Amino acid sequence: MKRIVILISAILLLTSNVVFAQKTERPVLRVDFYRCGNFNTDTIEIKEMFFQKNNSLDSKSMVDNINYGEYRIEAYAADGKCLFRRGYSSLFNEWKTTDDGRISFKKFEESVLIPYDSQMQYLVFSMRDSLDAWYFQKKVNIKNAAKLKYKKIKNYPTQELNIAGAPEEKLDILFIPDGYSKKDMKLFAEDCRKAMGYIMEAKPFNEFPDKINFRAVMAPSKESGTDYPHKNIYKKTILNSNYNTFGSERYLTTLSYHAVMDVAASAPADHIIILVNDADYGGGGFYNFYTLASAHNEHSPFLIQHEMGHGLAGLGDEYYTSDVAYDSFYNNRVEPWEPNLTTLVDFESKWDSLLITGTPVPTPISGDNCKTTGVFEGGGYSAKGIYRPACECTMKSVIYDYYCEACKATVRRTVRWYAE
Incomplete structure (x- = not known):
């Protein structure tokens, strides 16, 4: 993983250039x-x-x-x-x-x-x-x-981190904060820059430097940090994020979606990324809903990319051994809608076109098979009956910048849908 170096002068320039987002007049x-x-x-x-x-x-x-x-x-x-x-x-x-x-x-x-x-x-x-x-x-x-009337929603100052073009012509990614107090706003700006780097240095996002806009909404919380309900720790934050969602300690989410939408109303957004001012490992992502990750963990680059796979591109989890709160998530009699998982009911509609001629389906996890795209059993929280495209992938293991070819293809289609 590349180390992101933020120069003091760059931070000063960024934080001194706060503007209010340009809003379109279309209702x-x-x-x-x-x-x-x-x-x-x-x-x-x-x-x-x-x-x-x-x-x-x-x-x-x-x-x-x-x-x-x-x-x-x-x-x-x-x-x-x-x-x-x-x-x-x-x-x-x-x-x-x-x-x-x-x-x-x-x-x-x-x-x-x-x-x-x-x-x-x-x-x-x-x-x-x-x-x-x-x-x-x-x-x-x-x-x-x-x-109907226009509702008065608080308009927070925003920062334009990278603008590639008009909002209606590009993929607009919007960072919003939780658990950053007023005194933490410079830290949030720095975290957004780092997160943007994590995204744009990773494949295949690095193929689209002219297709993606990044902005940040400077919306402070009353207190720094986030909730740990299982430890009886609660903070007054603008989005009410918390660990231990559904009893899973590392599952960091927010249930306050209307508050999320209020904060995001300050700038154009095709996809929302919530950065939480915390150092523990945690995050969550939901398709066309939001991506959320702790900003200060050593694995934050991975967390942002993994959860963004869910939130932006609709990718499914390819792991099957970790503890999850839900049971029997997929019906083996039909294809999952997620593009990187298959039950083989209609595999031709998935990543069949990415297979090298002669690749066995299912594909044994052995020898040279893991060097190429295959159909490997285990995925979607189940060791049997659900198959994934690669032995390893950012959607399976804690590895930054390691999307499998099927995931990369889906991300490319998503970016182009918004920006071409």
């Missing part, structure tokens, strides 16, 4: 809602709808046809034409498979930003069922949405 419909239920039920409860500014999507990327994620939100015109589609995953989908999710009933915060079009008449909320089909959940009438 963006924000829908805040709760996902309610448990292992057996999954329902939608609308909290509020309002307009806000700041959006990065252009007209060509309004309808997401990638078909990733556990959930989907669509906006339709009166004639049934789909004008907007967004797939995503969230904490609820993992929680419901835990022991607590089988006996409790809870609600989790979720939200969606929709670049508004006056033709939009209604929203459709859907979830992916156990057979990989989209199941209708809720229809919401928005034909009178034009009458």
Whole structure:
């Protein structure tokens, strides 16, 4: 791993050049809602709808046809034409498979930003069922949405770390802080620079220096640090992050997604990365939701890249031996939607094109097989029945800058979807 050296002069220049983000004037419909239920039920409860500014999507990327994620939100015109589609995953989908999710009933915060079009008449909320089909959940009438008000959301100062072009033409990555007090803002700026380096020095992001914008929102917390509920340590932070999510000590997340969206409203964002002011190992990532990582651990470069694999590109975990809180996460009778996992039900739709002619499927973990792309058993938290593309990968082991070829291909497609 390359050592990132931050010069004092560079820090002074960065921190003295604080600007307020340029906002687009296109109205963006924000829908805040709760996902309610448990292992057996999954329902939608609308909290509020309002307009806000700041959006990065252009007209060509309004309808997401990638078909990733556990959930989907669509906006339709009166004639049934789909004008907007967004797939995503969230904490609820993992929680419901835990022991607590089988006996409790809870609600989790979720939200969606929709670049508004006056033709939009209604929203459709859907979830992916156990057979990989989209199941209708809720229809919401928005034909009178034009009458909604702009909500006053605190506008935090932002820093432009690297701007490659206009927001609607590039992949916009936005860093937001948790557990950085006012006196920690210079530290946060430095951490953002380091994190940007971790991303852009790693393959395949280093292939796209002119495709990615980086910004940071300077939003302080009242106290430094984060929560350790299992140690009875609690901090007053702007995003309420915590370790020990679902009883897993290293699982660092936030359940306060509406607060995340409020802070992120200060700048354009295709993907949000939350840096937590802490040195212990921890993080989490959810597709089209957020990436979160502790900023000061020796493995932070890996954590950011691994969790960003989940959050930005929809990659699945390729490991199968670690303790996780959830059980029976995948149905072996259908293909996982994650592009780097397969049950062999429809392997041709996965990384089949990356295999060298003659590669056995499944591929034994022996000899020279680990030097190339294969189909190796073990992945998705299961030692049997789920297969991964490589013996080792950043999505499997704690190794920075080691995406397998299937993961690299997915990241490339994702960046190009936003920026080409």
